[in-house]
Amino acid sequence: MRKYGLTIIAVICLAVLVFGHLHWKNISQAAGVEAREAAAKVKEEEKEEREALIQSLKPENNKQQPLIDYLHYKSLTQERVIVSLLGSNGTSGTGASNSSNSWVGRLEKSLRTDRDDLETLRFINHGHEGYSTEDLLKGKKIEAVIKDNPNLISAFLADVNIQFVKMIEGPHAHEVQKNITVHQSLERNDQVIEIADFQFSKFTEDPELAKRGGDQVYRNWLINSFNKSEKFYALSKDENGELNGFLLHSFLGNSCVIELIAVSQNVTKGGIGTSLFKAVENEAHQRGCGEIRVGTQVRNMGAINFYHKLGCRQVGCHQVHHLWNL
Template identity: 30%
Template sequence: MKNNLTKLKWDSNFFSKNIAELHITNGDELENPEFQSNHYDLIVTKQHQDLHIETQGFEETFKETKVIFSKYLNEIAHEISHEIFDTDCFPKEDKYFFQLAYESGKYSRFLLDPGFGETKFKELYNLWVINSLNKTFAVKTFFTMDENLGATGFVTVQKSGKTAKIGLIATHPLLQGKGIGTCLLQRAENYCIENGIGTMDIPTQEQNVGACNFYQKMGYAVQERIILKHFWKK
């Protein structure tokens, strides 16, 4: 098989490691001397079937199944029971949402693979919040709040043409199961309906059973499953 490694420049710079990505199509088997000669610290493989991979000089440390949920949006807006705030109208400092961001990423491969570490995970999600609020990553950020707890939930909405995607969504651990997540997602859907966006996508991890069940309950169906593996250089 020819080498199809692609260097992930942003990831490499952020984590100060040489990181590459490899897409493996069905029937391919990774047994390539170039895999060892590129001097990468980490190879991230993506595949739709859990195929065996030959990785001399590298060790598999992590595996997850990324699930992308999708839903065609009804043109009728939801009636929402919780008060939802828009950061465009009610600005908040970036750090106001950091703890919620960590909650949203508790199943993230950047946290669960020890090759990255919790410190870099938090730096990554802090940056995600910052770039969502300044609209580099997201077009909208909606949130709920409490005088004592601060931010109790938030959701960021990304947009590409007629399709939107949830970037981050989380509810305060003490308030989960009380309908906040439902209202936040409905508010995000309402924004899409108001702006002529017909489809919403939500990526998560199959291992995050609670989130998967929630999205299915909200009318989302699995569009794609991708198996990701991390191979660190020994």
């Protein structure tokens, strides 16, 4: 009898285990079904939200659509979105300490900061030193852009640049004013930055670049020229020792290249720019240079007349375009 009792107890325990397992299995399956249904519902809602966003950004529905919205739409509907940029010194990164500080880098950072789902966005830089319209048409640079298959191409005439040259010939010695000194690898000088006010600039004429920090290009140019052995500053000071003008220049082969020149707006008497130019001309002669090169904007009549007065002759004129692929 005892044997049968133990058998019955064992059967009951086994039955409890089996039915308990089946019960929890059913509960788990039900929970799994609910979880999958919930996940599917969330996924469907996300899909609907994404589709609604795509429809709201669709160019056909937005004739005056901002370019950032167009890029956003393309990023949502394509595996990759290409932004190809073609331009001159600014595009190539001249004056920038690294690529992220160039205006192309700042553009990319600005776009990605504005929209956090532009993962498919890719930037291709076709910047070239001294780029001109002739280079675009004859230098086959446009073919390189076309090969990118960009989503949108637009060009902005940012500048018409006038190039001047002054030959340095024969015995040459200008009397350098005592208040002017020339410095190589100049340490950072905030007075230089403060008096730098350039009214004519391709970096602010282009509205797309102006929105992305174009007004900071010359400031960064100056900052990145401090403590550089290849950069030279001619500095002018008044009778109180305050800086009232500077001329940033460098040397390339047989040429002295004037990069930036500025005179304080607080100066009432002229001649500071001329004194700076002659000091640099004298230095260039001592270094064995055969010419001075400088460029300015066609609208900057004051600078054009200034360089003509100093004996420079015009040797070139070219258009500078910023090609935006947005």
